[in-house]
Structures are given as C-alpha cells and as structure tokens.
Amino acid sequence: MLRHALAATVLTAGVLAPGVTPAAAEPCRPVGTAGLADLVPGESTLGLSALPPATVDLPPQVHLRGTAETFNRRWSFALREGRMYVKEAARTGGWRTMDLPGCLAGQVSGISVDDDELVALDRSGRIYTMDHALNAPWTWNWTHRYGAPLWLGDGNTVPYDSARWSWSVLSPGEDGVWRDTAGNDHPVGGAKVSHVFALSADGSRITYVDPWLPADHSYEMATPHRGRFQAEALSTAASTSLVVNRYGDLYTRLYDFDISGADKIFFSYSYQDQRGAAFPKIQLPAPDWVHQPKIPASGQITDRISVHKTGRGSNARELRVEGRDQGRTGYWHKALSAPGWDFTATGQPLRGRLLHNTPDDRSTDTLAPVSPHDxxxxxxxxxxxxxxxxxxxxxxxxxxxxxxxxxxxxxxxxxxxxxxxxxxxxxxxxxxxxxxxxxxxxxxxxxxxxxxxxxxxxxxxxxxxxxxxxxxxxxxxxxxxxxxxxxxxxx
Known part of the structure; x- marks a missing residue:
C-alpha cells in the first residue's frame, strides 16, 4: 500500500544506519532501512573493490531476471551454492563476492532484485530484504522484518514454497507514474509499492506478499481466463507481471495492491468512467491481462522469462524469453507495447525447460477447474x-x-x-x-x-x-x- 511519509519517523526506531553491520549478538535477526525513503542514487561504486573477487564460474552478463541471476539498472547479482555475487550491470565480468549477514552466508536459496530493493530467501523460504540496491555497495543493509505494521513485522516466507517467484518494486523515483484503464497517469505515491509475487504448483494461482500488509499469504492476483490459466513461469517488475504456459502463450498485467483498488485510505477509486475528468480518480476495475503476440514458431523458447523496467511510466517495460533462433542461443525480446519480437544472440547455453511454442493460441488447452464456490x-x-x-x-x-x-x-x-x-x-x-x-x-x-x-x-x-x-x-x-x-x- 502507499508508503506514507510519516512511516519514516516510525521506522527509524530499531534500524541501522546504511552500511552498519548487525550486532554479532544477533547475527540471524538483521534489521535495516527497507521501507524508509530512498537515498538519492548515484554512480558511485564505493565499497565494491573491498569485496573479494568471485572464484566461481559466472556468466559475463545477466540477461534475464530470475531467482539464480537477476539485475536492476545498476547491478547484476548471481547466486551459487548459497552465496551471492555482484558486478556492475553495464560491465562485462568483474564479479565480486558479497558480504552477507551470518544468517544468510551460505544459506541463500533464491534472489530477486527490482529498483533499489533486493530480496533473498534462506533455505526455509524466509524473506530477507537488502535496501539501497541502486546505490553504492557501502550503503547496502539487510532486514528480516516483513509485514504489518509498517514493514516492522516479524517476517514472512515465500508462498507455496514456490521456486517460481519474483520481487517487484514500483517507485516514485524510478517509475514516477502508472496508467489506469481510462488512460490517466497517476503518481506512484509518497514511496514504493513492493511485493513478492509467487506462482502455485499448478500455475493457476498467483499470491502476492506486501511487506506493509499482514504476514500471511491471503492476497491473490488471478491468472488469465478468470484465474484458470496455468502458467509455467512468472516474472514481475514494477508491478508488471509476465506469465507463459507450456504452449508459449504470453500474458502481461499491471497490478498491485494499490492499483487493484484496495488502498482506499490514501487513494480515490471509481467504476464510473474517468476519461476526460478534470481530477480523475483511479479507474476500476484494475487493468486486466493483455495477451502478448506469439514468438515466431520458427524460434524455440524456454520457461526462463523476464520483465524489467526501462524508464519512467508503466509502459516502460521490456519482456524477454530465453530461446534459440536459427541455431543461435540467446533471448527473444520486445517492448511491452511493441507488435512483435526481436532476437539477441548471447552464445550462452539454454538453461530453461523447452516449451512447445505453437503458432496458434492454446491458452485454454490447459485450464484449472472452475471455482466450486456457488x-x-x-x-x-x-x-x-x-x-x-x-x-x-x-x-x-x-x-x-x-x-x-x-x-x-x-x-x-x-x-x-x-x-x-x-x-x-x-x-x-x-x-x-x-x-x-x-x-x-x-x-x-x-x-x-x-x-x-x-x-x-x-x-x-x-x-x-x-x-x-x-x-x-x-x-x-x-x-x-x-x-x-x-x-x-x-x-
């Protein structure tokens, strides 16, 4: 929900200054600045050279956001055998070994970064957040806190014990505004909207977990076709989700707690037509799923999909899907509203599971059962x-x-x-x-x-x-x- 400016006053109790290591007496209960106002991002890399060079095999570039490798505008991150590595996103190679809190060192099971926040899971699925991920490494700090009130809860876990999850941050600094179904742009608000989105085992349920809401797994976003579409993979960035089924049918949706119509305390919503209104409210219902064009049937694709922000506004997104074209490996990509896909070769081996990319729409070939609640x-x-x-x-x-x-x-x-x-x-x-x-x-x-x-x-x-x-x-x-x-x- 809206990160009200008053929250900063409350959150300063019990958090550490940027770059301060949690006390040794409490190595597995780190606290940090997540939820406070952003630092002004700069181009400094102060603190990076102090990190030891990586001694494991890592790719020269990270092209897709996932839970083993991920990136934002400034940094690329990678996970290998419970440990995390970082490099400048614009640079080829140059990986460094990150210094993690004692509770996470060697214990990380998944990572995802968006905007200036990075989430890591320990082996039990518990969520940890690293703040200032658009800033210099010396500012990075961690918290296990998650949930009401005001990101000060005792913590939470990823829903479904899912391996298919993604961290999403919609922010006033990076995104500025988002567009509703009436075509009106609305400011993100006083601070960020941050969610973990997780896909159920059968691919038909998407649960989102907001660090300002109760530490449960009760909030859901329906998949396409009234929640019956069965996705093989999920990626979310800046509240834009991308899903794909086994036949290569791809859908995107702009959706989060604020956009859904749930935050009536800080926002005004209306089902009445807001087109042309002098002071428009947020148009309801929230934006629905958009069926994206199929990737050319001549190209192979895998279930490694990715979405990331490319600028300000909710249309500034790029979609990527790992695949092969004419024998070359790499990824298919398009801007969110572009009519078709292009291919970029990377030479990296395919790591995802191949999908049956048919030229026709097979979105309804595999549907979850209809809800039994009549x-x-x-x-x-x-x-x-x-x-x-x-x-x-x-x-x-x-x-x-x-x-x-x-x-x-x-x-x-x-x-x-x-x-x-x-x-x-x-x-x-x-x-x-x-x-x-x-x-x-x-x-x-x-x-x-x-x-x-x-x-x-x-x-x-x-x-x-x-x-x-x-x-x-x-x-x-x-x-x-x-x-x-x-x-x-x-x-």
Missing part, C-alpha cells in the same frame, strides 16, 4: 445467484431471476485493506471485500421492460444507478451483499 438466495420474488466466486477474480457474474426473466449483472470485488491475518482462500473466517454492482446501460434505459420484481429491486436497493458500492462478506458457506440486504447460501 451461492444462491432469494429477495422476495427474485432469485439471486453468484456462480464460481473466486477471491482473486475482480468481476463475477451476478444473476437476478424473477418469473421467466433473467438479468445478468456484474459483482465487482476487491480484496479489502486489513492489518490482521487472513486465512488464504475461503474458509469459515469471514473475508471482507470492497464491492460494486454494475448494471448494463441497456437495462437502465428500459427498466420498465423488466419483471416488476426485478425493476423494483433495482429501484429500491440500487437506486437505479449503473454502479452501486457495497460491502461483500464471504465465507466458504455464505456470501453477503450489503446493498441487496441479502445473504446467499452455498449451493
């Missing part, structure tokens, strides 16, 4: 149904039926802001959503043509409005829509 209830003569409700899906069909007339509208839901832990998925623990009921314009234009019970409900409960905000509370047995004054039971 609900039904009655409001007088009107039967109300919600089918296949999924906590990660923003828009769900809401069916209203009276007599022989059936009206299908949309129930929009956004996972709400909370500071206490929530069980993932739907359980007996009530789950609160920010909701809205959307009526088609055609229905409102000819309301009297509807069944009297339907038109009465629309006038009395929804005020004949196209959008009606409503609280929505869901468990694994009931779904309550406050605006309708109705609780539906699981069917």
């Amino acid at each position: 609900y039904s209830g009655r409001q007088g003569e009107v039967t109300v149904r919600v089918d296949a409700f999924d906590v990660a899906v923003a828009g769900t069909p809401l069916t209203l039926q009276a007599g022989d007339r059936t009206l299908r509208v949309t129930l929009h839901t956004v996972d709400g802001l909370r500071q206490t832990r929530q069980t993932p998925g739907l359980t007996s623990q009530p789950r609160q959503f920010y909701g809205a009921i959307e009526l088609p314009r055609s229905v409102l234009d000819d309301l009297d043509a509807q069944h009297p019970a339907l038109s009465g409900l629309i006038r009395d409960r929804l005020g004949s409005a196209r959008f009606t905000d409503t609280d929505v509370t869901v468990t694994d047995r009931t779904l309550t829509i406050a605006a309708l004054g109705l609780t539906l039971d699981r069917t």
